[in-house]
Amino acid sequence: MQQQIKGIPGSAGIAKGTAKIILSLGEIKNFRKGDILVTPATSPTWTPIIHTASAVVTNVGGALSHAAIVCREYGIPAVVGTTNATKIIKNNQQIQVDGSKGIITLF
């Protein structure tokens, strides 16, 4: 059975892709357009990365968190408040983000 992580639905939609754990802006050289951004939390500095991501996963935050608000504006699926996604998900792992149900499936 595939491992799943539960979080809070932040922005509706489903996306599948390569997870990139980005802990600080300095690490964005590892990020490619269409990757899934997995990060502790986002701030306004991060919106350009969110715009190019296919989905966003954060450790902290709720439906009114920065990541959820920006993802809804950009129409990108997001699961927020997972507590420890940056620790469970591995860099470059294939994952599916279901922003409507708040579930991340790891492959």
Add this chain to the structure above:
Amino acid sequence: MEWFRNPQSKLETTLRLPILIKYSLILLVTRILPRLFIFGIIIYFMSGNLWLSATTAFLVTFLIEMFTLRAWLLNVILPRHLKNLETVRRMLNDLDKDSSADLIKKIEDSVKFSSWAIINIGYVALPSYGWEIIFKFAHKLLVGRAIPYQELLIGFYNKSIEADQALWKVAQERNVSRKSFLRSKFLNEYGSRVDDIDLSKPTLREQPQVVDQLIQLYKNTISPKARLQEAAAKRQKAEAELWSKLFIPKYLFLPFLRTVQKNVQLREDRRFWEFLMDFYIRQMLFKLAVLRGVKRQMIFTKSWRNLKHAATN
């Protein structure tokens, strides 16, 4: 909690934090408590019930703030903040001639301006998030679950989208000198964004390699403006559907919806305005570090009292 991801630096906790606390108390004493007190007294004289007067005064104050804070931000706080920002910018002009004592004075003045802005602009979080929470429940009562309420609140321009669009334009530019001009313009206008409330955190404009990587990332992507237009179209569709499912007349619901929409736009704008001074304050701190013979990043590990003492004695 999205902010305060890491413990704050010693300089932040000894320089700006005490002033932030001071301005929070000033806001409480000059704006919130007088309203609570006046309404409480009036209702107490009318009802004679202390509990009723206290709770009603709280509710009335809350509602007044919800309806007035946006205008207060746009008409009172922002003009003053931008004027203060200009003053702080001018402080950088003679930085090379400044003594340590001059710099201490400039840093303290700038941090006061910055703290005043963070607290007053931060207070507008009340309507910008509060209206959405109220709307979430009202929408469920009046429309049911047929339309996700969040679809009615998307597709509005804000400072983050404006900044992203400006960056996207830099990425699409092919002429090298024009690209360089647009890049500098972008950094001057939107480069003050920070990751956390801490002067030790670099602003975006201080991370040129990050900016270049973002520009690279933005090549051949759909523009943020186009994404916003898609969101606006989605919202308009949701609104059209809303009117057919609403339990009350449209003319009663429309002003409520527009009030919520106007206020939620402030969520991103607020964060943009709050930290506009951080870049300039950091430049002053770096200059002070040079004068005191301290490594740039090490200055954030010092307490303000010690720095001030060493600089003025």
